[in-house]
Amino acid sequence: MTAYVDGAAVPLEAAAAEAARLLEGARLPLVAGLQTDVAGTRAAILLAERLRGAYDHAASDALLRDVGVLRQAGRMVTTANDVRIRADLVLLIGPRLTRLWPDLADRLALGAPPRLAAEQTARKIFWLGGEPGAAAAIGATEIAASAEQLPQAVAALRAAVAGRKSRLGGALAKNIAELAGHLHAAHFGAFVWSAETLDALTIEALTGLVFDLNLKTRFTNLAFGPAQNAVGVLQTSGWMTGFPIRTGFGRGYPEHDTWRFDANRLVDAGEADAALWISAYGASAPGWRRKVPFVALAAPGTSFPYPPKVSIEIGAPGQDHDAIEWSREITTFTVTPAKAASAAPSVADAVGLISEHLKGNEAC
Amino acid sequence: MLIRLAGGRVVDPANGRDGIGDVWIRDSRIIEAPVGETPDEVFDVSGKIVMAGAIDIHSHIAGGNVNTARLLLPENHRAHVARPAETPLSTAGWSTFETGCRYAAMGFTTVIEPAVPTHYALHSHLELADVPIIDKGILTVVGEDDFLLTLLREGGNRSAIADYLASALAQTKGLGIKSINPGGSVAFANNARTFDLDDTVPFYGVTSRQLTQALQQGVMDIGIAHPLHLHTNNLGVAGNVDTALRTLQAADGKPLHLAHLQFYAYGKEGKRGFSSGAAQLADAVNKTPNVTIDVGQVMFRQTVTVSCDVVRQYGSIGMAKPRKSVIFEGETVSAGVVPYLYKADNYYNAVQWAAGLELFLLITNPGQVFFTTDHPNGAPYTTYPELFALIMSRDLRNKWLADVPKEALEQTTLPSIEREYSFSEIATMTRVAPAKLLGLMDRGHLTPGALADVAIYDDDPADRARAFRHAHLVFKDGDLVVRDGKVTHYRTGRALTAQPSYDSNIDRRLARYYDAAYGLSRDLFKVPEHTIGLDHAFEEVACQG
Numbered sequence: 001m002t003a004y005v006d007g008a009a010v011p012l013e014a015a016a017a018e019a020a021r022l023l024e025g026a027r028l029p030l031v032a033g034l035q036t037d038v039a040g041t042r043a044a045i046l047l048a049e050r051l052r053g054a055y056d057h058a059a060s061d062a063l064l065r066d067v068g069v070l071r072q073a074g075r076m077v078t079t080a081n082d083v084r085i086r087a088d089l090v091l092l093i094g095p096r097l098t099r100l101w102p103d104l105a106d107r108l109a110l111g112a113p114p115r116l117a118a119e120q121t122a123r124k125i126f127w128l129g130g131e132p133g134a135a136a137a138i139g140a141t142e143i144a145a146s147a148e149q150l151p152q153a154v155a156a157l158r159a160a161v162a163g164r165k166s167r168l169g170g171a172l173a174k175n176i177a178e179l180a181g182h183l184h185a186a187h188f189g190a191f192v193w194s195a196e197t198l199d200a201l202t203i204e205a206l207t208g209l210v211f212d213l214n215l216k217t218r219f220t221n222l223a224f225g226p227a228q229n230a231v232g233v234l235q236t237s238g239w240m241t242g243f244p245i246r247t248g249f250g251r252g253y254p255e256h257d258t259w260r261f262d263a264n265r266l267v268d269a270g271e272a273d274a275a276l277w278i279s280a281y282g283a284s285a286p287g288w289r290r291k292v293p294f295v296a297l298a299a300p301g302t303s304f305p306y307p308p309k310v311s312i313e314i315g316a317p318g319q320d321h322d323a324i325e326w327s328r329e330i331t332t333f334t335v336t337p338a339k340a341a342s343a344a345p346s347v348a349d350a351v352g353l354i355s356e357h358l359k360g361n362e363a364c
Numbered sequence: 365m366l367i368r369l370a371g372g373r374v375v376d377p378a379n380g381r382d383g384i385g386d387v388w389i390r391d392s393r394i395i396e397a398p399v400g401e402t403p404d405e406v407f408d409v410s411g412k413i414v415m416a417g418a419i420d421i422h423s424h425i426a427g428g429n430v431n432t433a434r435l436l437l438p439e440n441h442r443a444h445v446a447r448p449a450e451t452p453l454s455t456a457g458w459s460t461f462e463t464g465c466r467y468a469a470m471g472f473t474t475v476i477e478p479a480v481p482t483h484y485a486l487h488s489h490l491e492l493a494d495v496p497i498i499d500k501g502i503l504t505v506v507g508e509d510d511f512l513l514t515l516l517r518e519g520g521n522r523s524a525i526a527d528y529l530a531s532a533l534a535q536t537k538g539l540g541i542k543s544i545n546p547g548g549s550v551a552f553a554n555n556a557r558t559f560d561l562d563d564t565v566p567f568y569g570v571t572s573r574q575l576t577q578a579l580q581q582g583v584m585d586i587g588i589a590h591p592l593h594l595h596t597n598n599l600g601v602a603g604n605v606d607t608a609l610r611t612l613q614a615a616d617g618k619p620l621h622l623a624h625l626q627f628y629a630y631g632k633e634g635k636r637g638f639s640s641g642a643a644q645l646a647d648a649v650n651k652t653p654n655v656t657i658d659v660g661q662v663m664f665r666q667t668v669t670v671s672c673d674v675v676r677q678y679g680s681i682g683m684a685k686p687r688k689s690v691i692f693e694g695e696t697v698s699a700g701v702v703p704y705l706y707k708a709d710n711y712y713n714a715v716q717w718a719a720g721l722e723l724f725l726l727i728t729n730p731g732q733v734f735f736t737t738d739h740p741n742g743a744p745y746t747t748y749p750e751l752f753a754l755i756m757s758r759d760l761r762n763k764w765l766a767d768v769p770k771e772a773l774e775q776t777t778l779p780s781i782e783r784e785y786s787f788s789e790i791a792t793m794t795r796v797a798p799a800k801l802l803g804l805m806d807r808g809h810l811t812p813g814a815l816a817d818v819a820i821y822d823d824d825p826a827d828r829a830r831a832f833r834h835a836h837l838v839f840k841d842g843d844l845v846v847r848d849g850k851v852t853h854y855r856t857g858r859a860l861t862a863q864p865s866y867d868s869n870i871d872r873r874l875a876r877y878y879d880a881a882y883g884l885s886r887d888l889f890k891v892p893e894h895t896i897g898l899d900h901a902f903e904e905v906a907c908q909g
């Protein structure tokens with residue numbers, strides 16, 4: 001059995017009917033987690049609109065930190081493949097990058113000269129602010145900077161590139177000055193980072209630094225987002241509503257507000273009175289502190305802080321069913337065929353079933 | 365289902381028809397008036413204009429760059445009127461859903477997204493699948509990737525280039541081939557800030573002209589209807605009318621489509637060194653019947669430019685309004701998203717606006733000039749109704765002329781032009797010619813057997829724009845989808861593709877190349893035949909052989 005109401009196994013249809021009852025009875029139903037493939041995202045956003053609810057994603061903090069800087073300052077960005085074939089200088093910035101993306105160095109072929117460079121010389125590779133030893137593991141020159149030093153270090157790098165002085169002192173200042181020299185000498189450089197490990201000010205400084213560098217040479221960013229199709233959810237939200245996640249439909253049209261539609265805030269403030277928690281990629285539970293009745297569409301074995309009203313165990317995208325997902329390897333969407341196709345319902349299937357049980361259901 | 369559209373003014377230039385009469389629809393097709401059958405439904409359209417559904421050949425409505433623009437500019441679509449949501453997400457400003465609704469409401473039933481890089485086609489198709497009602501197609505962008513440029517450097521084996529193009533169409537499910545400032549993305553990656561027709565693509569020893577001509581020939585060789593769709597060099601630069609004239613010559617008598625020509629209609633006359641060269645350019649187009657063009661009209665309002673001409677987009681960053689831009693690079697082509705505000709009291713913008721209208725009005729054959737704003741680059745497609753009104757009425761133009769700087773008008777011929785488009789010319793430009801250009805044989809006309817895509821407008825000389833914004837009735841595949849300018853329900857559109865056959869040896873070569881260059885399978889970039897989650901089906905358009 002894969003569906004439960006109040007902890008008791010029930011047929012899938014009965015669970016969907018109970019889920020529909022709970023969600024459409026709510027004043028402000030919330031779709032949260034949203035860890036799913038494109039088909040699941042589409043279904044969930046359409047459901048949120050029908051319910052006049054709101055939706056958010058579990059990785060919103062990192063996603064929206066990145067989008068926040070983007071819509072302040074713009075950006076120059078590229079793909080992993082472009083860095084692989086073109087970049088003669090790669091500067092990684094911030095901690096945990098190879099933990100977030102274990103194949104990063106391989107994917108960028110950091111050990112080989114860039115295929116399309118004028119001269120087939122080894123790449124220059126630096127890692128500013130990585131954890132100790134991480135740089136050496138991928139053949140990069142380590143420029144040590146603690147998490148607290150990193151924003152200053154990036155600001156100092158920007159100043160050094162522009163020929164201005166900064167207040168930074170000590171060994172870091174010397175390393176930064178040398179690094180600025182390497183940046184000036186590069187033909188096509190790439191900064192590699194993730195909004196998961198940088199704060200907004202650092203991201204903004206990097207964005208500005210890349211624009212500055214392009215006045216003379218070529219530089220760009222490889223900014224990779226959270227895994228498990230989080231970027232794909234952001235993109236899908238973009239074309240479906242015009243806005244990123246943290247969008248609500250209470251007024252009959254989408255409104256985006258990073259504070260108002262923060263899932264945890266909506267629950268903790270008592271504004272959301274029912275929720276649909278979606279987590280297809282693995283055991284991931286909501287982090288809100290208040291108890292709101294919720295429906296869980298989650299991977300089998302997920303343990304929740306308190307029991308869901310309705311729970312439907314669903315299959316994993318690209319494992320139990322074919323999926324369209326964002327791939328950071330190719331910096332766009334791709335199809336992931338099922339590794340071991342199963343009968344477990346997908347998020348799209350489950351949301352579809354719930355939608356069919358909504359009252360006033362019309363064929364659209 | 366048998367439908368009679370009774371007593372309207374039927375404007376169907378493909379059949380030489382412009383007069384009062386009936387149009388009959390059975391299920392999804394136009395039919396001859398049947399004898400002795402009672403229609404299931406009769407629509408009295410007396411006093412209305414009846415045309416085939418319109419076809420937009422060049423409108424950036426879907427894909428990664430468009431989506432970046434959405435995320436970059438939330439302020440552009442924040443305010444929106446609440447309506448009861450009878451159709452999902454139709455109230456979402458700048459969403460794919462809204463795009464389908466607003467196009468359908470204007471009587472457009474087929475729209476082509478003209479800039480899909482080979483590696484991002486799945487994203488574009490995902491978005492297009494969420495554009496309801498209308499049919500769509502994509503043009504696949506080529507010309508910047510190392511594999512093709514290496515082929516050219518090594519002598520440009522003609523059949524290999526043709527196979528490469530056909531394979532790109534298969535991989536992306538494309539309808540046609542486009543190239544954008546050919547070689548420009550490669551030049552930008554190598555630190556160039558300008559790139560001209562006779563500049564050499566760094567490292568490959570071929571000029572932009574040679575690359576363009578190889579692609580033009582390749583597209584002819586694979587036998588698809590649509591000729592190479594070219595966004596040529598030096599877009600937006602004062603004096604670039606010279607580039608456009610040289611590009612017309614470079615076409616060498618062979619078929620070519622030159623995109624958004626308005627952006628190349630600039631001379632260097634006047635105190636400010638910026639004038640309209642549109643009259644000269646229109647004259648040249650009139651003498652170059654092998655080339656078709658679309659206008660890319662500028663209209664005065666806030667918009668955002670979205671283009672794979674990265675040289676141009678990078679160069680525009682300083683003029684961005686609001687001041688934030690995205691430059692996106694990639695292994696096969698690069699792009700830029702730069703917001704821009706066109707203002708009627710701005711000298712340069714006024715010249716651009718006038719130059720576009722001059723092209724519309726001075727190119728004599730309405731089958732050679734296509735109706736576009738290069739959405740959203742010159743203006744959003746939502747300005748089409750005003751633009752129709754402007755080319756149909758000299759009086760209206762004169763009203764607008766009063767609001768733009770006199771100094772700008774002195775650098776154009778617009779004030780002296782008297783021509784007004786007739787409905788028949790409008791139908792040729794937006795129905796007959798696009799269908800022919802794209803090889804959509806059963807569209808653009810109301811011949812029995814044609815697809816029953818029909819748009820019916822009020823005939824209101826006092827407010828043409830209103831009539832074009834809110835069609836009276838629109839049928840898609842014989843299904844009534846718009847009534848009094850409002851979408852009644854969604855239906856799923858199709859994606860039109862051209863899939864010429866080719867020697868699959870090129871796929872094996874490409875597979876080896878992807879392994880070596882990227883360490884990845886080329887299949888990752890493929891738009892599959894039956895993709896889960898895509899709400900559109902693919903409809904293959906016949907090739908010429």
Ligand SMILES: [Zn+2]
Nearest residue numbers: 422424478738
């Ligand atoms: Zn365009």
